[in-house]
Amino acid sequence: MVRVARLLVISFCMVFFCLALAGNAAAVEIYNGSITTGDGYQLNNFVIDVTDAFPSAETASFYVYENGEEVDSFLLSEGDTYEFDFEDDAEITVGLVSVSSGTLPVVRVSISITNYRVSDLFESDVIDGGSEYAVYSGTPELEIVKSIDKSEIDVGDVVRVTVTVENTGDDDAVDVVFSDPQQAKFILVDNILGDPGKIDVGDGDSPKKIYVYDLKATEAGTFSLNPVTASFTNEAGLDFDDASSNSPTVIVNAAENLVTADLEFTTTLDKYTVNRNDEIHGTITIKNNGDAPATAVTVDFMLPDGLEFQSGSDIEVISGVPTIYLESFGVQQEKEFTFTVKATEVGTYTLSMENSYLFDNGVDTQLEEVTSESVTNKIYVVKGEYDYLFEQPIYVYVIPLVIIGAIAGWIYYRHKQYKF
C-alpha cells in the first residue's frame, strides 16, 4: 500500500516537471505583423532588419544585428522560417507570412521565441529605420569611493568624510539612490554636502561628490566606516545589484581633554545601636573628586520600615522620599548634610542612598549620567527603656488610669465644694 502511494507521488512529480519543461520549451509568438522594408524589429539588444522584399518573388531578406553588429542574415520565401540563437539558450524563429508591394514593399512576419521567459524581454517592438536607430541596453558600473581626510584622530576630534561616485560602465546609471548609514561611536557635527537624492550618473562622467560631512569621534578604538551603497538602473530601466563603496578605517585614540565628574557620597551615623524610639543623627558628605562640575545631584533616602525620617538640613521630602537635590556641584566642592531618623521598630536595618548626577565630559553633546547606591553599616534597634510598658495587657493601663481619673475627679469635686 505504501509502495503504491510512493509510486503515485513520484508519477505526479514527473508529470509536473514534464509539463513545466514543455511549457518552457514551447515557442511563444512575440510578434505577427507587418514590417516595412528598411525597418526592423528589436528584441532586447537584437534587431531583425528587413533589408529587401520582393513581392513578385514572394521573398524577403533579413539581417540580424546584436548591439548594432551584424550577426546573421537570411532570405525567406513565403511560408519559410529561420531560426537563430538569442540570449543564452533561447532561439528566435522568424517566419515570412507574406510579401506585399507598395511605395515600399511590406512583409508580414511571425516572430516567436523558445526557451525564454517573455517577461524578461525589456524591448520588443518595431524599429523605424532598423538597427541604425535602435537603442541598445548597456551596463552601468558605479564606483563609489568613501575617503577620509585623517585616518588617526583623538576622541573629540573631527574627521571629514567625502564620498564620490563614478560610472565606469557602458550605460548611464539612472535613478541612482545613495544610502550612507549612521556611524556608531561618531556624531555628525557638520553636513557640508548632504544627500543628493535621486540622480543619474552618466557613463564616462568625471567622479562626482555625493557626500561631504564631518564626524566627531566619541570613543576610542578602531572603526571601519560603514560603506555607502547605491541602487540604480540602466537607461533601459534594467535593475542592477547595488553598488557599494569601500570602508575606510579610522583609529580613534583616547583624548587628553576628556573630563569627568567623580562624586563621592559618604554617609556616617552617630550610633549604630539604638533603643527603639531613639533618634539617629547622620551626616551625608558629598565631594567632587573629578575635574568637571556635576549637575542635578540627587540623593534619595531609601528608608526601611523600621526607620522614620525626622528632619534634615536642605533635605526635602518628595513623594514620601527624603531627597537631597543640588542643581550644580563644583569641582573639588565638598558639602555636608545632616539628618535625623527615628528608630520606630526593633530590628536590624541598613540605610540606603540612591545617588545620581549628570556631567558634561567635554566630548558628548549629551550629559553623562552616573548612578550609584551607598549603604550604611547595619543599624541595630533594640527595645526601648520603657517598651515593656507597651507589652502589658490593656487592663494594666486602664485600671490605674480609671483610678487616677476617679481620684482626680473626686479631688476636683471636693475642690469645687470647698472653693469660695
Next chain:
Amino acid sequence: MLNILIVGNGQCGNRILDAINREAFGKKSRLAKFYSQQKYKSNVQTIAINTAVNDLKEMKFTKAKDRIHIPHLHGVGANRNVGKHVFEDNKTHIMRQIEERGNFDVCFVITSASGGTGSSFTPMLVKELKEKYDFPVYAVVVLPFREEGTLYLQNAAFCLRDIRESGADGIILADNQFLKQMGGNVESAYNGINDMVARRLLFLLDALDSEMMMVTDLGDFKTVMSGGAGLATIGFYEADTDMPVRSAIQKALSPSGLLFSSDVYKEASRAMVIIRGDKERLSIDEISTEVEKLSSSVGHVFKGIIVRDGELPQVLAVLTLESASELENLYSIAVDAIKYERDKKERVATVKDVDRAFSQIDGMDPSY
C-alpha cells in the same frame, strides 16, 4: 440622731467653725477633706456668716455653700451699730439660708463678743431664731483680751448684754486670756484657742448623740444650761498615759481646764460631766468620788460615761455659773473703756483743734 445647727458669725466665729469642721475630719492634714469624710455622729449643718469676704475665703474645711457673704461690705469696722443695720437689711437672706437646711434640735451660734460683725449679728440672729423656731439656741462667745482696746471691750460688754436679752438659752463663755497661757506667736495662739473650743464642742456633740454607759442627753444639757445666770463654760482635759481618771476630772474642772476662768466649786450652778475612754481606765469609784465632790458644791451634776476601747480618759465638763468674778472684772474694765471713748468723743466735738487751725486762713487766698 440629733439635728444640730452651728453658725459661726464674724471672723472669730468663722475660724472656730472651720476648726470644728477640720476636727470633724479626724485628721490633722490640710488635705483630709480630699480623702476623708467628716465624722459627725449627728446631722450637723454649719453656716459661716461674715461681711468680710476675705475671712470667708480663709476657711478651708467649710463647704462653699455653707459660707454666707453679706455683699458689698468688707467688714463693719468693729462698729456694732453698722453691723446691726447690715443684719437688719440682710436678715431675710440669712434666715432663708438657715431655713433651707431643715429643722434642728439645737443650735450653737459662735461669735467673738468684741468684733464688729459677730458681736452685732449674734444677738439679732439669736432673737430671730428664737422667734421663728422652738429649738434651743446657745451662744458660744469668745471674750477679748482685757488690754485689747477700748472699742473691743465696750463691744464685748454690750454684746454679752444683748445676747442675754435676745432670748438665748445659754451663753458658753470662752476667754482669750487663754492666749497668755498658751504662749507662742499670736497666730498659733489664736489657732490654739480655736482648736480648743472646737474640740470641746465636738466632744459635746459627740456625747449628746452617743450610746453611753451612763446617759446624758440633750435634755440634760438643756437642764444644765438653764441653770445659773445663763452663763456657762466648758472644761476639758485629756489624761496622759499614766494619769488616773480622777486627776483628769480635777484638771478639767480647774481654771486652767476651763474656757472661762472660774472657781467652779464656788460659782457653778449646774454641771454635766462626760467621761470618755477605755473602760479599763475608767474607775467608777474615782469618777463617783469626783462627781460627788462637785455635786456637793454645785448641787446637781449630770454624769455620762462613754466607753471607747484603747482611748485615754477624756473629761468634758459643762458648767453653768451663778456668778462670774472674772466677768465682773471684764465689765468694770469695759465701763472704763466706755467712759474713755465717750469722753474722747465729747472732747473732739467741743475742742475742735483742727477747726481752729483751719480758721487761721479764713478770708485769705493763695498767691502765685
